[in-house]
Amino acid sequence: xxxxxxxxxxxxxxxxxxxxxxxxxxxxxxxxxxxxxxxxxxxxxxxxxxxxxxxxxxxxxxxxxxxxxxxxxxxxxxxxxxxxxxxxxxxxxxxxxxxxxxxxxxxxxxxxxxxxxxxxxxxxxxxxxxxxxxxxxxxxxxxxxxxxxxxxxxxxxxxxxxxxxxxxxxxxxxxxxxxxxxxxxxxxxxxxxxxxxxxxxxxxxxxxxxxxxxxxxxxxxxxxxxxxxxxxxxxxxxxxxxxxxxxxxxxxxxxxxxxxxxxxxxxxxxxxxxxxxxxxxxxxxxxxxxxxx
Ligand code: AMP
Numbered sequence: 282x283x284x285x286x287x288x289x290x291x292x293x294x295x296x297x298x299x300x301x302x303x304x305x306x307x308x309x310x311x312x313x314x315x316x317x318x319x320x321x322x323x324x325x326x327x328x329x330x331x332x333x334x335x336x337x338x339x340x341x342x343x344x345x346x347x348x349x350x351x352x353x354x355x356x357x358x359x360x361x362x363x364x365x366x367x368x369x370x371x372x373x374x375x376x377x378x379x380x381x382x383x384x385x386x387x388x389x390x391x392x393x394x395x396x397x398x399x400x401x402x403x404x405x406x407x408x409x410x411x412x413x414x415x416x417x418x419x420x421x422x423x424x425x426x427x428x429x430x431x432x433x434x435x436x437x438x439x440x441x442x443x444x445x446x447x448x449x450x451x452x453x454x455x456x457x458x459x460x461x462x463x464x465x466x467x468x469x470x471x472x473x474x475x476x477x478x479x480x481x482x483x484x485x486x487x488x489x490x491x492x493x494x495x496x497x498x499x500x501x502x503x504x505x506x507x508x509x510x511x512x513x514x515x516x517x518x519x520x521x522x523x524x525x526x527x528x529x530x531x532x533x534x535x536x537x538x539x540x541x542x543x544x545x546x547x548x549x550x551x552x553x554x555x556x557x558x559x560x561x562x563x564x565x566x567x568x569x570x571x572x573x574x
Contacts (some may be wrong), residue, residue, distance in 0.1 A: 282421065282527040284317055285394055286310050287326040287413040288403025288516075289383065290333070290351070294363040295512055297370070302510070306337055308360060309403035309426065312513035316520025317401070318344040319554050320528040324394050326350035326413060328386045330358040350394055357382045370511045371485030372454070378430055383409070390416040399527040402446065403516060404428050407438035414445060422532050424448040426519055432459050444476035447532075450519045452483040453490075466492065479537065481522065483515050491537065498538055503564050521557075 288310030295302045314323045322345040329337075331353060341348055363377035386409060395418050402410035402425040410425060417423075423446045431439055432455060439459070443449060449472060453465055460468040469480045469492040482490040488501040525539070526532045 282398035282530055283322045283324060284399040284401055284523055284527050285324045285326065285350075285390075285397035285413075285417065285420075286313050286317070286401040286403055287350075287388070287410065288313060288401075288405045288426075289360045289362075290325075290327040290329050291360040291362050292332075293361075293512060294377075295510055296363075296365040296376075297510055298366070298368050305512075306340055307362065307512060309405065309516045311340065312516035313401060313403050313520040313523075314346045315340060315344060316517040317524035317527070318346050319521070319557060320524030321345065322347065323524075324350055324397055326388050326390065326394065328352045328354060328382045328388075329360075330382050331355050333359045347393075349391065350388060352386070352388070354382045364512060366511065371487075373512070375430065380406075387412065398422070399523055400424070401519065401523050402426070402442070403519070404431070407431055407435050407442045411438065411442050411445075414442070422447055422523075422526065424450060424519070424523055426450045426515065427455065428452075429455055429458055440475065443472060446477050448479045448481065449477045450481045450483065450515070450522070452485070452515060456480075456482055465490065466497065483518060485511070485514075489518070493534070496534065501568065503560065503567065 289308035290311050291308035293305045293307035295305055310325055310327045314325050317323050324347045329351065333353065358381040360381050360383050361379040364373045365376050366373055383405065395416055397417065398421045400414060400417050400420045400423045402414060404426045407427065414423060425442060425446045427439060456465055456468040456472065457463060460471045462468040462471060465482065469482060472480055473494060478493060480492045484490060486502050488499065491498040526536060529536050
C-alpha cells in the first residue's frame with residue numbers, strides 16, 4: 282500500500298545545550314517520508330520557497346518518495362521553525378514559527394495521490410490536513426499528528442479532524458494541553474471519544490503508550506547514549522509506524538503492536554533497512570521476560 286503524506290518541509294534553527302545549528306533541513310513531512318520510505322512508497326504533498334535548493338531536496342532522492350506533490354513557490358520563503366531544548370531533551374520550546382509558503386497553501390491532489398490507501402496528516406495546519414483528507418478516495422487507514430502550536434491557534438479545526446481519522450499520534454504534553462486533563466489515560470479516552478480508534482502517545486525517551494477502546498499497550502524507548510538533537514524523532518517514529526503498517530497491508534491490533542515496537546532511531550541519512558532490523562532485534566531483547574511461575 283502507498284502512503285500519502287501532507288505536512289511541513291522546513292528549515293529549522295535548533296538550539297540544544299551542545300550548540301546551535303542554523304538552517305537545518307526539517308519539517309514533519311520530511312522526517313516522516315524518509316522513515317516511511319524504508320518500508321513502502323510515499324507520495325509527499327508539501328510546499329517550499331525558492332530558497333529550497335536542489336542540495337536540500339537531495340534528502341529525498343534515491344528513496345521511494347514521489348515528489349510530484351512538492352510545490353515550489355517563486356519569491357517566497359520555506360517554512361521556518363526555531364526550537365530550543367534544555368538538558369531534558371524531551372521538551373522542545375518553540376522560539377519562532379514562520380509559516381511563510383504554508384500560510385496559503387491549497388494543494389490539489391492528482392489521481393494517483395487521491396488513491397493512496399494510507400494517509401498521514403503530519404503536523405501542519407488542521408485546515409490543510411482536512412482539505413487534503415477530503416480529496417482522498419476512501420483510504421484504508423488515516424493517521425494524524427499535531428502539536429501545541431495548532432492546539433493553541435486552531436483548536437476547533439483540530440477537534441473536527443480528530444473525529445475523522447483512525448489513528449492519532451500525539452505526545453503526552455499535547456494530550457494534557459488539548460484535554461486539560463492531567464491523567465493521560467483519561468485524556469486519551471476523551472480524545473478517542475471524538476471518533477479515532479487508536480491513540481499512540483509519544484513519551485520521549487520513556488517510549489510510547491498505545492490506547493484503544495479495548496486495550497492499553499506500553500513500550501519503552503531504546504535507551505540511547507548519544508542523543509544530540511531529538512528534533513524529528515516523533516515524525517520519524519510515525520514514519521516507521523505507518524510505513525510498516527502499509528507494507529503489511531493490515532492494521533489490526535497484532536500488527537499495530539509490532540509497528541509500535543518497530544522503530545526508534547535517527548541518523549536517517551545513513552541508515553539502511555538492515556540497521557532497522559538489527560535495532561528491532563536488540564529492542565526485542567530489551568523488553569523480553571519470562572512468565573512468572
Ligand atoms: P518533532 O520533533 O517530530 O515534533 O518535529 C519537529 C519538526 O516539526 C521540525 O523539523 C519543524 O520544522 C516542524 N514543525 C515545528 N513546528 C511546526 C508547526 N507548527 N507545524 C508544522 N511543522 C512544524
